[in-house]
Amino acid sequence: MLYLYFVLLIGSLFLLAAGIVEQRRHYAALHSIPSRVLVNGIRGKSSITRLCAGALRGGDLVTVAKTTGTAARFIHPDATEEPVYRKFGIANVVEQIGIVRRAATYRPDALVIECMAVMPALQEVNQSKLIRSTIGVLCNVREDHLAEMGPTLDDVARSLCRSMPENGICVTAEKERFHILQEEADARNCQLIYADPETVTDEELRGFSWFTFKENVAIALVVADLLGVEREVALQGMYDAPPDPGVLSVERYVTHEGKRLAFANVFAANDPESTLMNINQLLDLGAIRRPLNVVINCRPDRVERNGQMGEIIPDLQPDNVFVIGHPSKSAIDAIPAQWRERAVDLGGEKRSAEEFMPALLDRMSDGSSLVAIGNIHGQGEELLEYLAELPADESDDGRTAPGPAAVPAPAQAPRLDPYASYPTAHEERYQASRTQEIPVLRVPAQPTGPYQQQQYAQQQYAQQQYAPQQYEQQQYDQRYEQPQYRQQYEQQEYEQQQYAPQQYEQPAPHPPARQPWPPHDDPHDDPYGGTTRPPARRPR
Structure with a gap:
């Protein structure tokens, strides 16, 4: 009997040593890849993975990608792909270790990989142990996998947040539950960036030979911008990227009749x-x-x-x-x-x-x-x-x-409205057109970086609320820079100088000093509820 205990002890020590060696090799492979992008969410993960990989390839970055959706694929740096072999056809998160080891052989600049975990605990393991992403993507929160991550959509949002990188960056196109994502990001010291679909024009969307959504393209553009790829180059790379086998498609047939x-x-x-x-x-x-x-x-x-x-x-x-x-x-x-x-x-x-x-x-x-x-x-x-x-x-x-x-x-x-919740959406089926929408503040000149738009919108909102005269003067200056308004303003100044010289020479009153931003100790005092979510949200 003592012999069996001795054999068990030796076997356990051997397995422990093998596990430590495999972990060190895996971490070494991860660290050889500077940028790691983990795509998570409920719907559209495979398409976003391919779009991000295509955008980075367009910027001459050596990029390896792996999808898990309708058909799992390993995508090489030259955009060629092959199916992911699975023993007995069963998917397991452990396969990510082999994917990372294989990707590291290319010495890539970036790895874009789709999260294949559904259980919240496995999602956290996938991020903290297997991928350790530097940029996380959380595309959306939808009604699916409620048994594992639910029962409510708020619970699903918090479960998906387990894939956020600590001390990293997370990109999302989710608006309805942006405040929940922001709370979870703050707890992980993660910078949350909103990818605005409105930044993608219809003309840019027509460049695709397959169907996709503005939300997916906006996320890929933000990821490309974070890694230093210009917008035009990233778009061309996405146009050239092969679509996912499960992508939305339309075929026309003729029946036997x-x-x-x-x-x-x-x-x-x-x-x-x-x-x-x-x-x-x-x-x-x-x-x-x-x-x-x-x-x-x-x-x-x-x-x-x-x-x-x-x-x-x-x-x-x-x-x-x-x-x-x-x-x-x-x-x-x-x-x-x-x-x-x-x-x-x-x-x-x-x-x-x-x-x-x-x-x-x-x-x-x-x-x-x-x-x-x-x-x-x-x-x-x-x-x-x-x-x-x-x-x-x-x-x-x-x-x-x-x-x-x-x-x-x-x-x-x-x-x-597909963004409405269920089953309330069925009771309010035709009420969306009669719902008053929240006005959106749109300023012509904005910072170039997509991740700066949220902070800039907050500053504009505060200036409009607490320094209206200064805000109107700024709007006047911005409109004056546009040729279609400049001639009109110059004509008005000329007439005022000719027919009312005394009034024209009188100096204009100096606008009051800008009031400081109100304290945010109380979240109710903050017009955004203590978050950095975008000012415009779709009505429920």
């Missing part, structure tokens, strides 16, 4: 808000048109998500709702009663595409659109394989071609 079909793959956006945002963007760009048909793919391990997809059917206003997968009842029961008669149950845990696709296509009219939402796994993959075998629709009947550069289609029927 000769019907034309526009198919939008929205499986990657598998939460209500992202799904609505993607479909609304496709409708606005004219990539898909009505009559609109929706197919919901259900999974037995995502019953709650199946119900969420059914709840948003009234906001999509489709002609038909096809439900595939198992259990289909979880999605059909969540559809409101007045829309349930449009639902067609094609579900079945082991039904092949050859069984349910003919019935699905038969109920669709010629020239209609089909949108796939929910989860891609299971019957969703079979649906995509079936459609891929159909001939492509190459006819030109005057329809707007899909793509970001398409001319916007006529305005659609009022839709639900």
Whole structure:
């Protein structure tokens, strides 16, 4: 018996020594990479990872990236990529160690890696032990993984903040819960930077050959700016970056009966808000048109998500709702009663595409659109394989071609604001247009760095509140610098000098001295509630 204890002790010591050696090797590999960017959030992590990597490559930085989304990919510095091998097909955060070791062999300037942890504790381990990022990205907070990080969206926000780098920088495009992110960033001595989507123009967005959002591009531009890459160079690098396999896409097919079909793959956006945002963007760009048909793919391990997809059917206003997968009842029961008669149950845990696709296509009219939402796994993959075998629709009947550069289609029927919360959003469905918005203070001249815009907006707000005359004088000077206003002001001064010389020569009263910023000991005295969140927020 003593011999067995001795063997156990020796084995434990050996494992301990091996663990220490592996940890030291891992930290040495991390320290050989100067800039490490960890992308976390609920939706769009893979796209942001590719955009950041492309922007840095455009600035001639040797960049390695790794995504985890629809298909895990290791992206080499020359933008070529290969699948990430996983033993038994099971994802594990420990694989990040091998990714870092492999990336370090390139001696890169930057590593952009997607967070693959869902549990809050694992997210913290992923940051503090595996990646030790210098720049963190927290793209958004959405209704997903509530069982692991919830139950409320505030809890999800605080869970995601565990990936923030201590004494580092974090970039986010989240507005609704920016104050929560700021509190968590202050606790970690982390500088939180807001990436304003409005800084991305529609013309810049049209440069992409695939669908993306301004929030994602704004985050990538801020990351590139932090690492010294100019905006134009970063944009060109993002244009050249290959898209993620699960990126929003639209394909056009011709069925065996000769019907034309526009198919939008929205499986990657598998939460209500992202799904609505993607479909609304496709409708606005004219990539898909009505009559609109929706197919919901259900999974037995995502019953709650199946119900969420059914709840948003009234906001999509489709002609038909096809439900595939198992259990289909979880999605059909969540559809409101007045829309349930449009639902067609094609579900079945082991039904092949050859069984349910003919019935699905038969109920669709010629020239209609089909949108796939929910989860891609299971019957969703079979649906995509079936459609891929159909001939492509190459006819030109005057329809707007899909793509970001398409001319916007006529305005659609009022839709639900995708940023609204659930289930309150269903009760206030058409109230967004009647909600008074908070005015946004926009000054023509602003600092060039995106991370300086928040502090500059606060200073402008304080000057407007406590030194209005000085603020008006500053606005006058800024407008005078513009050619379209300069001639008008000079004409007014000339007339005043000619017809009222005494009044013109009288010196103008000196504006009062600027009042100091009020004390912030009490957060209620601070117009921003003690945070640096942007002054404009979307109404709830």
